[in-house]
Amino acid sequence: QVQLVESGGGLVQTGGSLRLSCAASGLIFSSYAMGWFRQAPGKEREFVSAISWRGGSPDYANSVKGRFAISRDNAKNTVYLQMNSLKPEDTAVYYCAARYRSAVRGRDEYEHWGQGTQVTVSS
Numbered sequence: 337q338v339q340l341v342e343s344g345g346g347l348v349q350t351g352g353s354l355r356l357s358c359a360a361s362g363l364i365f366s367s368y369a370m371g372w373f374r375q376a377p378g379k380e381r382e383f384v385s386a387i388s389w390r391g392g393s394p395d396y397a398n399s400v401k402g403r404f405a406i407s408r409d410n411a412k413n414t415v416y417l418q419m420n421s422l423k424p425e426d427t428a429v430y431y432c433a434a435r436y437r438s439a440v441r442g443r444d445e446y447e448h449w450g451q452g453t454q455v456t457v458s459s
Contacts, residue, residue: 345453358432369439374428
């Protein structure tokens with residue numbers, strides 16, 4: 337059974353930083369692209385970032401480019417999202433997701449999802 341467990345969310349002030357982690361089990365982690373998505377209240381779940389199964393060519397939504405960084409540690413079956421210069425509009429539940437091989441932006445393309453972790457940025 338595949339499990340993705342996010343952690344690292346919390347309350348932070350504008351301009352602050354958080355590092356999200358997503359620990360995976362039940363799959364061959366090194367064969368899966370990993371993505372981060374977020375969903376704010378009343379909005380659709382949106383793409384944030386993704387990294388290929390090999391760890392190259394990370395992709396970012398324009399809204400987070402230059403502030404967020406995705407990385408993965410295949411030895412630990414974990415993907416990270418370093419979030420810097422946080423803004424109130426970054427407030428959302430953040431989800432990690434897994435997709436076999438290629439990293440893409442479409443949320444419907446991802447096969448496995450975590451339960452999410454809340455990130456709240458106060459102004």
